[in-house]
Amino acid sequence: MKQYAFMPLIILIFLSASLYTLSADYFIIANENVPENKIDRQRLRDIFLGNTGNWDNGGRIILATLRRGKARDSFLSDIIGRTSAQFDRYWKEKAFTGKGIAPKILENDESMIDFIASNDGAIGYTDTMPEEDSKVKIIKID
Amino acid sequence: MSKRFIMFLLSFLIAAVPLLASDWLEDIIINGFISQGYLKSNYNNYLARTEDGTFEFNEFGLVVQSKISNRLSMGAQLFSRDLGYEGNNDIVLDWAYGDYHFSDAFGIRIGKLKMPYGFYNQIRDVDFLRPTILLPLSTYAEDMRAVVGSYVGTNLYGTFKLGAMGRFDYELGYGALNIDADSPFIKSLYDTVSASIPGNPEIYDRSTHAKYVYGGYLRWSTPIPGLRLGMNAGWTTIDYAGYADIPNVGKARILFDHEYIYNYIYSMEFMIGNLNITGEYHTIKTDYNITVLGQTSTIPIDPYGYYGQISYRLADWLELSSYYSEFFKDKNDEEGQRYIDQGLPAFFAWQKDLCFTARFDLTLNWILKLEFHKMSGAAFVHSFDNPDGIEEDFNLFAAKATFNF
Numbered sequence A: 001m002k003q004y005a006f007m008p009l010i011i012l013i014f015l016s017a018s019l020y021t022l023s024a025d026y027f028i029i030a031n032e033n034v035p036e037n038k039i040d041r042q043r044l045r046d047i048f049l050g051n052t053g054n055w056d057n058g059g060r061i062i063l064a065t066l067r068r069g070k071a072r073d074s075f076l077s078d079i080i081g082r083t084s085a086q087f088d089r090y091w092k093e094k095a096f097t098g099k100g101i102a103p104k105i106l107e108n109d110e111s112m113i114d115f116i117a118s119n120d121g122a123i124g125y126t127d128t129m130p131e132e133d134s135k136v137k138i139i140k141i142d
Numbered sequence B: 001m002s003k004r005f006i007m008f009l010l011s012f013l014i015a016a017v018p019l020l021a022s023d024w025l026e027d028i029i030i031n032g033f034i035s036q037g038y039l040k041s042n043y044n045n046y047l048a049r050t051e052d053g054t055f056e057f058n059e060f061g062l063v064v065q066s067k068i069s070n071r072l073s074m075g076a077q078l079f080s081r082d083l084g085y086e087g088n089n090d091i092v093l094d095w096a097y098g099d100y101h102f103s104d105a106f107g108i109r110i111g112k113l114k115m116p117y118g119f120y121n122q123i124r125d126v127d128f129l130r131p132t133i134l135l136p137l138s139t140y141a142e143d144m145r146a147v148v149g150s151y152v153g154t155n156l157y158g159t160f161k162l163g164a165m166g167r168f169d170y171e172l173g174y175g176a177l178n179i180d181a182d183s184p185f186i187k188s189l190y191d192t193v194s195a196s197i198p199g200n201p202e203i204y205d206r207s208t209h210a211k212y213v214y215g216g217y218l219r220w221s222t223p224i225p226g227l228r229l230g231m232n233a234g235w236t237t238i239d240y241a242g243y244a245d246i247p248n249v250g251k252a253r254i255l256f257d258h259e260y261i262y263n264y265i266y267s268m269e270f271m272i273g274n275l276n277i278t279g280e281y282h283t284i285k286t287d288y289n290i291t292v293l294g295q296t297s298t299i300p301i302d303p304y305g306y307y308g309q310i311s312y313r314l315a316d317w318l319e320l321s322s323y324y325s326e327f328f329k330d331k332n333d334e335e336g337q338r339y340i341d342q343g344l345p346a347f348f349a350w351q352k353d354l355c356f357t358a359r360f361d362l363t364l365n366w367i368l369k370l371e372f373h374k375m376s377g378a379a380f381v382h383s384f385d386n387p388d389g390i391e392e393d394f395n396l397f398a399a400k401a402t403f404n405f
Helices: A007-023 A041-048 A070-080 A084-096 A109-118 B003-019 B023-027 B142-148 B184-195 B337-341
Strands: A027-031 A062-066 A104-106 A122-126 A136-138 B029-041 B057-067 B072-083 B091-103 B106-114 B150-161 B167-177 B204-221 B227-246 B250-272 B275-292 B295-301 B304-315 B318-328 B350-361 B366-377 B393-404
Touching: A027 A109, A041 A062, A041 A070, A062 A070, A062 A109, A070 A084, A070 A122, A084 B029, A084 B057, A104 A109, A109 A122, A109 A136, B091 B150, B142 B184, B142 B227, B184 B227, B184 B250
Parallel strands: A062 A104, A062 A122
Antiparallel strands: A027 A122, A027 A136, B029 B057, B029 B393, B057 B072, B072 B091, B091 B106, B106 B150, B150 B167, B167 B204, B204 B227, B227 B250, B250 B275, B275 B295, B275 B304, B304 B318, B318 B350, B350 B366, B366 B393
16 A cells, blocks of 8 residues: 555655646736736736725736636636626726726737837736846745 | 817827827827617607607717826717707717826826726626627616716726725716707606696706716625626716796796705626626615795605516627516605696606627627617606607517727
């Protein structure tokens, strides 16, 4: 039986890897000058719902979101707790009452990375992990 | 809001542009919407000439806003609408303000502002932001738009994060009310006062004036995911004046006022997945002081109403909603005895509405809604719209298409 003693550990490692894969449906990315490298879920939610308008250093937060796709659905469900339609309606309500400027909508990962890299204080998410030389940083979820 | 004021504001903005840094011009965001609706009732003209069916039901809005600095932003909406006697597609400055955001807990807005009043008042002009075409009349009666639309003044706002206890959002406003004296609601008030004067004479050379309005809301996003509770409070006073030719007396000055109007709304929203449940209870405390020929009489009146609404999104393109709403003109006279005493039907004292809506999101920008209302009572059905009489029960069909960008 001794040869099976490590089985629980192997299963645990396998499950952890599976869970990591599940949680990696999206990657939170930010402009390199954003002062934070790790953000907790609540703050991330506040940021993407416009309840927090500035970074800790006073710099303006610029939001970006993908128009559609698995990453968008996973991110909105996992972090924001809203469906895609509810998120759109929430931001349109802000925009049409002058209480906020809706996130920039981008069509794909490539344009998202370009936008984040070229706008100070920008934050968004992608479906695939950005390449190392893409001039954006990956934000860890605390 | 006069066209002259809009021209002044636009001229001011155009003149100010060269004086300001040009960077923010690159960040100007423009959004807009166009709605066209249709209304048809089997009995009673309600909101417009609905018995014959009417397309006098549209809205256009253009929003311009920009972030000028990390903390300062400004925006404005030009708006036009038509609903029966109201709007007639005059272009108005619906809201326009500068917003300085000191911190998440405190910001200030100055300008022409939408009244904080229940969950939906600030977005009531924007059809595609709500599940139904007509909002529940217990809180958002179209007639009341003349009084609760917007004000010129200031507004403090912010958010307090309470960790495990959730979050509080607040808005506090103070300013001067803009009242449209030709709106059906104000017109119906003059008619009510006229009915209390011997000979029922028409009141002419009318003037309506609101001294101030202050109020705000507090909303608690509770620790229970998706559950939000809110409370609104608002206070104002309104003066009305005019003349009437009274039989055997001649021309007489007519004065009446709401010495106070206290407005309270208690709100609840629960959102889980594609299901959204909303309810609001609305109560008003006010009185009429009516002065005719130097004699003043006071009529206390406490209107109230409530609604419960449920919406479920079945697919990206389809959402079904239903609400039931009840409104009573006076909490102390729900049976309408006051109207019976005047020889009028008791059902003038209330209005009840059962509504079903299908919303079709045809594309990201195009929305179509179809709606059915089963109405009972005539609190907001006006005699001047229905010279041949008013029925207690009637049905209303509404359809509306909206394009937004």
